[in-house]
Amino acid sequence: ESSSLAAKDWTESCIVAADHACPPGTCERVSNCYWNSVVSGQNRTTRFPPGDYAEAADSLIGLEQEGSYARGVVTFLLPGVVISIVAA
Secondary structure (H helix, E strand, C coil), X not given: CCCCCECECCCCCXXXXXXXXXXXXXXXXXXXXXXCCCCCCCCCCECCCHHHHHHHHHHHHCCCXXXXXXXXXXHHHHHXXXXXXXXX
8 A cells, every 4th residue: 555556536535446356455556558547447458459368478589580579588598508608
């Protein structure tokens, strides 16, 4: 309740979503890159439709997808590891 990330109304009361009960002493979180803002008495909604989750995961951790984060890390990390092993 005392966190700056707590979703509160103008009276500093926690905003309560219809689809989730927060544990005592906690509030809903303010909007972030995943969740939209909380509206009192309504279900919480995500910023992106659930159908996009698999594609987002692939673009982050999919080694077979060109341009994924994981593939980029491996592309630059692997040669350095090989060179350090050969040079040792």
